[in-house]
Amino acid sequence: xxxxxxxxxxxxxxxxxxxxxxxxxxxxxxxxxxxxxxxxxxxxxxxxxxxxxxxxxxxxxxxxxxxxxxxxxxxxxxxxxxxxxxxxxxxxxxxxxxxxxxxxxxxxxxxxxxxxxxxxxxxxxxxxxxxxxxxxxxxxxxxxxxxxxxxxxxxxxxxxxxxxxxxxxxxxxxxxxxxxxxxxxxxxxxxxxxxxxxxxxxxxxxxxxxxxxxxxxxxxxxxxxxxxxxxxxxxxxxxxxxxxxxxxxxxxxxxxxxxxxxxxxxxxxxxxxxxxxxxxxxxxxxxxxxxxxxxxxxxxxxxxxxxxxxxxxxxxxxxxxxxxxxxxxxxxxxxxxxxxxxxxxxxxxxxxxxxxxxxxxxxxxxxxxxxxxxxxxxxxxxxxxxxx
Amino acid sequence: xxxxxxxxxxxxxxxxxxxxxxxxxxxxxxxxxxxxxxxxxxxxxxxxxxxxxxxxxxxxxxxxxxxxxxxxxxxxxxxxxxxxxxxxxxxxxxxxxxxxxxxxxxxxxxxxxxxxxxxxxxxxxxxxxxxxxxxxxxxxxxxxxxxxxxxxxxxxxxxxxxxxxxxxxxxxxxxxxxxxxxxxxxxxxxxxxxxxxxxxxxxxxxxxxxxxxxxxxxxxxxxxxxxxxxxxx
Numbered sequence: 001x002x003x004x005x006x007x008x009x010x011x012x013x014x015x016x017x018x019x020x021x022x023x024x025x026x027x028x029x030x031x032x033x034x035x036x037x038x039x040x041x042x043x044x045x046x047x048x049x050x051x052x053x054x055x056x057x058x059x060x061x062x063x064x065x066x067x068x069x070x071x072x073x074x075x076x077x078x079x080x081x082x083x084x085x086x087x088x089x090x091x092x093x094x095x096x097x098x099x100x101x102x103x104x105x106x107x108x109x110x111x112x113x114x115x116x117x118x119x120x121x122x123x124x125x126x127x128x129x130x131x132x133x134x135x136x137x138x139x140x141x142x143x144x145x146x147x148x149x150x151x152x153x154x155x156x157x158x159x160x161x162x163x164x165x166x167x168x169x170x171x172x173x174x175x176x177x178x179x180x181x182x183x184x185x186x187x188x189x190x191x192x193x194x195x196x197x198x199x200x201x202x203x204x205x206x207x208x209x210x211x212x213x214x215x216x217x218x219x220x221x222x223x224x225x226x227x228x229x230x231x232x233x234x235x236x237x238x239x240x241x242x243x244x245x246x247x248x249x250x251x252x253x254x255x256x257x258x259x260x261x262x263x264x265x266x267x268x269x270x271x272x273x274x275x276x277x278x279x280x281x282x283x284x285x286x287x288x289x290x291x292x293x294x295x296x297x298x299x300x301x302x303x304x305x306x307x308x309x310x311x312x313x314x315x316x317x318x319x320x321x322x323x324x325x326x327x328x329x330x331x332x333x334x335x336x337x338x339x340x341x342x343x344x345x346x347x348x349x350x351x352x353x354x355x356x357x358x359x360x361x362x363x364x365x366x367x368x369x370x371x372x373x374x375x376x377x378x379x380x381x382x383x384x385x386x387x388x
Numbered sequence: 389x390x391x392x393x394x395x396x397x398x399x400x401x402x403x404x405x406x407x408x409x410x411x412x413x414x415x416x417x418x419x420x421x422x423x424x425x426x427x428x429x430x431x432x433x434x435x436x437x438x439x440x441x442x443x444x445x446x447x448x449x450x451x452x453x454x455x456x457x458x459x460x461x462x463x464x465x466x467x468x469x470x471x472x473x474x475x476x477x478x479x480x481x482x483x484x485x486x487x488x489x490x491x492x493x494x495x496x497x498x499x500x501x502x503x504x505x506x507x508x509x510x511x512x513x514x515x516x517x518x519x520x521x522x523x524x525x526x527x528x529x530x531x532x533x534x535x536x537x538x539x540x541x542x543x544x545x546x547x548x549x550x551x552x553x554x555x556x557x558x559x560x561x562x563x564x565x566x567x568x569x570x571x572x573x574x575x576x577x578x579x580x581x582x583x584x585x586x587x588x589x590x591x592x593x594x595x596x597x598x599x600x601x602x603x604x605x606x607x608x609x610x611x612x613x614x615x616x617x618x619x620x621x
Contacts, residue, residue: 079518106522106530112522118515122537131533132523179523 032063034184034216035085038075040068045240047071047082052243056092057232058210058217060248062224068240069220070115073188076218077112078105079329080278089184090216104262111177113187117169119161125172126157132180147178150212151205167198171205178213191226206230227252228308229387253356262341266310267357268387273303282327286386289353294384306387311347311382314359316368320378328381332357334373335367350379357381401594403570404578411486411574412554414502415493419550420543422494428531430502431509446499451497457563460492464564484566486540489574492564493554500549509535509541544612552605555598 013190034053040047047068053059061069064321074080076087078094081102087095089110094103111132119128133144148154156164164172170190175186190206191199203226210230219230227234231248238308244251249268271285271292281296287305292307298303320329332350340347346366357379361371371377430442463470464483470491471481494498516538520530522550558576565572567581567589575594580592 076521079521105518106524107524112519114515114519116515118519120516120519120534122534122540131520131525135524135529156573176523374615 008270026326029121034090034334035088039069040082041077047240049242058219058230059233060227061220061235062227064222065078065238067237069188069237070188074222078108109183111174111182111185113190115189116193117173121161128176129179136180143181144179147175151175166194167202189220213222269307269355271307273301289355292384293327308385311358311360315380317378326380330379332379334375335369404573404575408574412551415554416550419501423505427502427505430506445502448496449499453559456478456615457560461563464488488564489572492560496560497553498551500553501546503540504545508539512538548609
């Protein structure tokens, strides 16, 4: 690979997680785990978590408003102080009340992106970016240049903060946080304050961030869309408790997800674009359970993509259907059946090769088809969303 | 000075005007230095003391100046707490001196300095300081490089108001200062003296001058405030 050409998507390891290929050594990578143990009491919830997280990739803290995810993030940053906590990031202890260790926020090598950008209005964009740089020992200008490059804000440097759009403000905020060469990047619902169009604008930049940086990120959101696009590890919070924690595909395929993901419950698959059908403008995605045909969006062959298959788009038949308009038919085995958000519905967990699919069917259908664990069925996938 | 119509009046007037300006400037500078940490504490404190202290700071807004002047006179006198302190330091008593006027002015104009700065700090909120901390700034560093610049409009307002308010002092100055020419006779007490002596022409000149000055100050303040409205985005 030429040194100037940065790869826009990277190879996939065996476990399905993308491997970060940016190797000019500007951003550090750490492989050790992070440990968070916190108890915090607030008016509407009592936060009580004990988590072990991987030291790389994006860990998404997912939950509805009021589930404690922002408080958790602020505690990790030291913006809120709670007694008896343990915050250890990639082997470095930032807070350990049992051992009497506490680093104030300004001593923690982190970057924080707030929900409302929160740029300094008395400084230009350049001034904002240099604020942290000036105060980081050992950080050099190349980190700043790389961040500006990564987020495409070179044209905005001399502007005042009130001359920026919402999306531009967020990108500047992210670059500002990266300029200090943090060992952990914390993002608190960075897209929540943006409208749909701006969000679609900035998501590719965040994906690029995920793909090209080697620093771990802790990303708070209540959008299942962002979870599907960005998460490597998913932590689901509900009323201050951790409901699930693990690799995103596993957590999403869990049967107890409807409580939190609701209508958007579904599987996240890792697939490769194998073949294109020019006549019908379709491409075939191969995953470790079969193939799916989706519409052609001009992505190159051989590319690794994430694919979302929502439970509401999957139906089940006992025999392979003959003449049907649905193009994607996959042989599966019923693994488990669980309740859904409404008592008339059930969520069926299907084993499809080495992947898991979720299907939302009525309880009556489960009864009539006599669906039980171990039964061989066919999954009809009506619609597949390419997460890109 | 010979081309001015009333040389006698003029010398007294100039002395009073100079004293007034001196008093107002010194008060403003010292008040900004005192009010800033006070306003910062009031803006950010969650302690129980915040309410009572904010009320004490705001007292001069409500009390008649003569009340303030009276208590200060007593305190500065030989038997009062401040008077005993100054006597112990070998400075004599501050009543009827410029230094006493300065002390009185600082207390009298305190809310006019503290409140604009306090409101500016409150409008800024916690977020900019949190952002600064995540960008490796120590609290003191963040105060000087983030909070102060963002609160600039508040400081300008505080300075202008303190200055103008001190210029307009009468009751406190009269009580503490005793209206001694060249020492504690400021413009406001000078006008009072002229009226008492029925020298209405001189009173007109000084009073008219004060009116023009006050108007110019307020006009300037409103023009400046229109230019400087910075909010956190």
